[in-house]
Amino acid sequence: MFDGLQDFADWLIYSVFGIGADTHLGTALNFFVFDTLKILILLFFIVFIMGIVNAYFPIERLKDYLNKKKLYGLEYFFASVFGAITPFCSCSSVPLFIGFVQGGIPLGVTFAFLITSPLVNEVAVAMFLGMFGVKATLIYALSGILLGSVGGWLLGKMNLEPLLSDWVKEILENKMQQAAYQDEKRSFRDRLPEITRGAWDIVKGVLLYVIIGIAIGAAMHGYVPENFFNQYLGGGQWWTVPLAVLVAVPMYANAAGIVPIIQVFVAKGVPLGTAIAFMMATVGLSIPEATLLKKVMSLKLIAIFFGVVTLCIILSGYLFNLIL
Amino acid sequence: MSKTIKILGTGCPKCQSLTGVVKDVVSENNIDATIEKVEDIMEIMRYNVMTTPALVIDDVITIKGRVPSKEEVLALLN
Numbered sequence: 001m002f003d004g005l006q007d008f009a010d011w012l013i014y015s016v017f018g019i020g021a022d023t024h025l026g027t028a029l030n031f032f033v034f035d036t037l038k039i040l041i042l043l044f045f046i047v048f049i050m051g052i053v054n055a056y057f058p059i060e061r062l063k064d065y066l067n068k069k070k071l072y073g074l075e076y077f078f079a080s081v082f083g084a085i086t087p088f089c090s091c092s093s094v095p096l097f098i099g100f101v102q103g104g105i106p107l108g109v110t111f112a113f114l115i116t117s118p119l120v121n122e123v124a125v126a127m128f129l130g131m132f133g134v135k136a137t138l139i140y141a142l143s144g145i146l147l148g149s150v151g152g153w154l155l156g157k158m159n160l161e162p163l164l165s166d167w168v169k170e171i172l173e174n175k176m177q178q179a180a181y182q183d184e185k186r187s188f189r190d191r192l193p194e195i196t197r198g199a200w201d202i203v204k205g206v207l208l209y210v211i212i213g214i215a216i217g218a219a220m221h222g223y224v225p226e227n228f229f230n231q232y233l234g235g236g237q238w239w240t241v242p243l244a245v246l247v248a249v250p251m252y253a254n255a256a257g258i259v260p261i262i263q264v265f266v267a268k269g270v271p272l273g274t275a276i277a278f279m280m281a282t283v284g285l286s287i288p289e290a291t292l293l294k295k296v297m298s299l300k301l302i303a304i305f306f307g308v309v310t311l312c313i314i315l316s317g318y319l320f321n322l323i324l
Numbered sequence: 325m326s327k328t329i330k331i332l333g334t335g336c337p338k339c340q341s342l343t344g345v346v347k348d349v350v351s352e353n354n355i356d357a358t359i360e361k362v363e364d365i366m367e368i369m370r371y372n373v374m375t376t377p378a379l380v381i382d383d384v385i386t387i388k389g390r391v392p393s394k395e396e397v398l399a400l401l402n
Contacts, residue, residue, distance in 0.1 A: 059374050059389070092375050092389075094334070094365055099374035167366055198390065205337075295365055 002038050009034035024223060032218035035130065035260065039210055040203060043126040043256075047202045050087060050122045051195035055188075059086055059096065063103050076112045076156070079105075080148035083116030084141065093117070094292055101164075102171055108156015115309055116148030119284040123206055127259035132266075139324075140276055143316055147280070151312045155305065163301035209257035217260035224268055241317035244274050248281035249310055255283045273320025280313045327357040327401065332368045333377035342377040342391050349397045357401065 009030050013019055019026040062082040066075055093114065100110040120141050128137040161169070262275045290302050297305075329346060333339025343361060350357050362368055362380075371380060375389030379397070386400050 063374070092336075095368060095376055096374050098365075098369045099372070102369070102372070171369065194390070194393065197393075 002034075005037050005041075006034055008037070028218045028221060028223075031221055032214055035214045035218070036211060039127060039130040039214065039256075039260075040207070042130045043123065043206070043210070044199055044203050046126040046129070047122050047199040048195060050085065051198050053085055054087060055191050055195060057085070059099075062086070063100060063105065066100075066105050066109060067103050075106075075109050076149040076152045077145070079109045079112040079152065080116040080145045083113040083148055084120035084145055086113075086117055087122060093289065094295055097293070097296055098168065098171065101168065106156055107161055107164075108152045108154075110152075111155045111305065112148045112152025115151045115284065116144055118289070119148065119280055120144040121255065121283070123202070124255035124259070124279075124283055127210075127255055131259050131263040132272075136272065136276075139320070140279075143276070143320070144280065144284075147309075147312050147316055151309050154308050154312075158304065160301055160304065163298045163304075165296050165298065168296050206254060206256035209254040210260075213254075213257035213260040217264045220261070220264040221267065224264065241274050241277055241321065242314050244278040245281040245310060245314050245317065248278045249285045249306065250287050251282050252286035252288055253282050255279075258282050271321045272324050273317050273322075276320055277313050277317025280316070281310065284313065285309055327355070328382055329357050329359045329401075330362050330380040331359065331377060332362045332371060332373060332380060334365060334368070335363055336376065338391055339377035342379060342387075345391060345394055346379065346397055349394050349401065352394075353398060353401075355401055 010021075012033055013026055013030045014021050017029070019029060021027065021030070059082075066079055066082070071078060096117075097110060097114060100113065101107060125137060125141060128140050132140075161172075164172075258279060262279055266272055266275050285306055290306065293302050293305075329350070331339065331343050331346060333342065343359075346359060349355070350359065368376065368378075371378065371385055373385060373388050377391070378388035379386050379392070379400070381400060387396075392400075
């Protein structure tokens with residue numbers, strides 16, 4: 001599918017710029033051009049498809065589904081899947097959280113949604129698909145969903161409701177007055193231009209991060225020696241997974257920027273499981289998210305939430321390194 | 325009759341572009357309306373929206389979770 005792109009990159013670097021294919025600079029630039037174009041195309045298509053899915057399954061409908069159907073324990077899994085298909089915006093996480101608990105959805109199920117939503121998002125999936133291929137992407141998405149389900153279930157068992165902020169507890173006790181909602185009744189044709197525009201906006205928004213991430217990745221590819229990280233991170237020492245995760249939790253890197261760099265780590269000898277765990281901790285948990293959540297929950301609850309998710313990520317990192 | 329337009333959003337980039345679109349439409353078409361930005365999360369939650377930004381015209385939520393085109397906003401205001 002991307003053969004044409006590779007030809008274009010070869011032609012541009014080796015013929016137009018005249019930089020030899022046997023030089024470090026040549027391979028690095030070629031890699032940069034090919035990957036940037038490939039990622040941007042993939043990103044556009046995936047965001048576009050997600051836009052269509054979301055037009056038909058708005059979050060309100062998903063919430064009603066969770067609320068009305070008897071799911072016999074599978075509600076954690078469903079909430080996690082819905083979190084994966086809903087586009088994530090950190091500024092929406094608080095309204096989503098309130099909307100869920102207000103709608104009578106148990107706290108644990110809400111957490112399942114909240115964990116997976118940033119973890120498995122369209123940008124991360126597109127980047128993974130471009131840099132690691134289909135198999136690794138499926139593993140990443142499925143494990144993200146599983147992690148959300150397990151994490152949500154664990155948090156649900158802990159009876160954490162008393163640790164919510166006072167005003168959230170008030171909402172839970174007495175239903176607040178709610179405004180009427182007009183359901184959108186527009187045809188697919190009407191929505192198409194807007195979905196396309198939305199996809200462009202997202203691609204434009206992450207363009208800079210993609211370019212910077214791939215540029216750093218390309219530079220490392222050309223200059224870092226093969227198996228370089230093996231000596232430090234790849235040797236399978238037990239502490240590498242927790243270290244990678246703990247370093248990543250406070251970091252707030254855009255998925256678009258971080259994946260190309262992780263890809264180089266893997267190419268140079270870091271195990272895929274450690275890399276996936278690092279990635280999950282970077283996009284799934286961050287200081288800005290904690291600041292936002294402080295409006296709806298106590299510090300203690302945020303600490304428990306982050307602690308449980310961090311633990312789950314570390315465990316899944318070990319698991320991947322065992323099975324992959 | 326003057327319309328009351330409220331823009332619900334906690335200050336994310338999308339909320340700002342929605343505010344821009346609405347302001348443009350109102351001034352370009354000389355619509356009699358007051359625009360109010362609602363940034364307080366507790367106030368926003370009274371409207372039962374789960375995705376921001378949201379556009380509220382005369383206390384009815386018309387748009388949520390996305391930035392509409394100028395034409396769409398104009399149609400909603402007429």
